[in-house]
Structures are given as structure tokens and as C-alpha cells.
Amino acid sequence: MMQxxxxxxxxxxxxxxxxxSLGVGAAQAQASTGAGANTTTAIALDHxxxxxxxxxxxxHGAQLYATYCLNCHxxxxxxxxxxxxxxxxxxxxxxxxxxxxxxxxLTSTLRxxxxxxxxxxxxxxxxxxxxxxxxxxxxxxxxxxxxxxxRPSGWNNRVARNTAMPHMLAALQGTLPPSGYDASVADLVxxxxxxxxxxxQTRERIGxxxxxxxxxxxxxxxxxxxxCWKDIR
Ligand code: HEC
Numbered sequence: 056m057m058q059x060x061x062x063x064x065x066x067x068x069x070x071x072x073x074x075x076s077l078g079v080g081a082a083q084a085q086a087s088t089g090a091g092a093n094t095t096t097a098i099a100l101d102h103x104x105x106x107x108x109x110x111x112x113x114x115h116g117a118q119l120y121a122t123y124c125l126n127c128h129x130x131x132x133x134x135x136x137x138x139x140x141x142x143x144x145x146x147x148x149x150x151x152x153x154x155x156x157x158x159x160x161l162t163s164t165l166r167x168x169x170x171x172x173x174x175x176x177x178x179x180x181x182x183x184x185x186x187x188x189x190x191x192x193x194x195x196x197x198x199x200x201x202x203x204x205x206r207p208s209g210w211n212n213r214v215a216r217n218t219a220m221p222h223m224l225a226a227l228q229g230t231l232p233p234s235g236y237d238a239s240v241a242d243l244v245x246x247x248x249x250x251x252x253x254x255x256q257t258r259e260r261i262g263x264x265x266x267x268x269x270x271x272x273x274x275x276x277x278x279x280x281x282x283c284w285k286d287i288r
Pocket of ligand 1: 178188220
């Protein structure tokens with residue numbers, strides 16, 4: 056009787072370890088899909104190709120951001136120096152942005168009130184935009200501008216009706232075939248997602264390590280319990 060309840064205890068312990076590791080895995084999976092997106096649009100969103108694991112794509116996205124977005128959009132939670140984790144040298148970052156200190160947060164060159172005077176709205180900080188919207192939303196938004204002479208900027212957008220933002224990527228879109236433009240926007244969106252979660256890759260590595268550790272531990276506990284019970288039985 057004693058023996059049976061002790062064996063049940065061991066089993067319960069192993070099962071709870073398993074449940075625990077499954078829980079960690081599920082949390083990881085959920086975190087990486089960027090759940091909780093606020094999609095305020097009525098049109099169907101296109102699926103953004105996931106370039107987040109591709110360092111070259113992230114660097115291309117950062118370059119696009121520096122060239123086409125940073126004039127207006129700060130990202131106060133990201134520091135220029137963090138771009139080194141994408142594979143840029145400090146000299147390259149300086150050449151791309153004219154930043155003085157690597158510890159400075161990404162700061163727009165135009166003042167928000169100047170942009171508001173010119174375009175009618177303050178450009179939002181984009182640090183967490185990929186969480187606030189979603190990657191699909193951003194991917195569709197940046198590919199949905201169309202000329203509209205009734206708008207002050209001359210542009211309108213199918214996803215964000217009457218947006219004050221002009222189509223900053225119009226020149227890029229004009230020089231690339233549609234598939235090339237889509238791929239560039241996917242890189243930019245991957246970069247925007249990286250800004251919202253610069254530590255994501257580290258966290259995923261740690262998650263995998265934790266799962267491996269739990270697997271080894273479970274195996275050892277199982278062997279240990281078998282060895283302990285061998286003599287008693
Ligand atoms: C000339 C200034 C300017 C530049 C450059 C610019 N934007 Fe904007 N952006 C704005 C303004 C102004 C708004 C606010 C629009 C509004 O509230 O109607 C905005 C809004 C946004 C939004 C929020 C949309 C929403 O409704 O949630 C996103 C995302 C965005 N911009 C992305 C970008 C990206 C990516 C780039 C670079 C390709 C970029 N912007 C370049 C001015 C700019």
C-alpha cells in the first residue's frame with residue numbers, strides 16, 4: 056500500500072515536470088506569434104512573411120527605417136548601440152544616422168510639432184508599434200497607400216483611412232517590381248517587430264535551454280526512482 060502511494064507520488068512528480076515544460080513551450084509559442092494585436096481595420100490583412108530570424112533582413116529593415124522613417128518617428132525604447140546586435144559596426148551606425156552617442160535612443164530629426172504643423176498629426180513613437188498593431192497590419196498598411204488629391208499629403212491609405220502620414224516609400228515602390236517592394240516591406244516590418252522585442256532571440260534560446268534541462272532532469276528522476284524501488288520491490 057505504502058509502496059503504491061509512493062510510486063503514485065513519483066509519477067505525479069514526473070507528470071508535473073512534463074506539464075511544466077509544456078507550459079513553458081506554449082508560453083514561448085504564444086510570445087513569438089505576437090498575440091493581442093489591435094486590428095482596427097475592416098479590410099482583410101495580408102500575411103506578413105516572417106523575416107525576424109534573418110539578420111540580413113533585419114539589417115535591411117534598419118537601413119530602410121534610418122532612410123525613410125527616422126526623420127519623423129522616434130523609437131525611444133531602442134538605443135542606436137543595440138543595432139550592433141544586428142551585425143552593424145558603430146561606424147556603420149554613425150554613417151547611417153549621424154548619431155553622436157551609441158547610448159542615445161532613436162530620435163527623430165524633425166521635431167514632432169514641426170511635423171504636426173506640416174502634416175496635421177504628431178508621428179507616434181514606433182518602439183512598440185508592432186505590438187500595438189500587428190506585423191500583418193503594418194505589412195498591409197505600408198503596401199496600401201494610393202494617390203488621393205483630396206488629402207493634404209496627396210496620399211490616402213486603405214488600412215488607415217485618411218492617415219496624415221504621406222507615402223514615404225513611394226520612391227522605393229516606384230523603383231522596384233511589386234515582389235521586390237513586398238520583400239522590402241517585409242524586412243522593414245521584421246525590423247519594427249525586432250524594435251518591440253530586441254531580446255526575443257535571447258529569450259527563445261533560454262526557453263530551449265530550459266526545456267532541454269527539464270527533459271534531462273525528468274529522465275534522471277525516472278532512472279533514480281527505478282533504482283530506488285528496485286530493492287524494495
Ligand atoms: C514626414 C514624416 C513621416 C515619415 C518620414 C514617416 N511617417 Fe509614419 N506617420 C507620420 C504621421 C504624421 C503619422 C500619424 C498619422 C495619423 O495619425 O493620421 C504617422 C503614422 C505612422 C504609423 C501609425 C499608423 C496608425 O494609424 O497606427 C505607422 C505604423 C507609421 N507611421 C510607420 C512609418 C514607417 C514604417 C515609416 C518609414 C517607412 C514612416 N512611418 C515614415 C509621419 C511620417
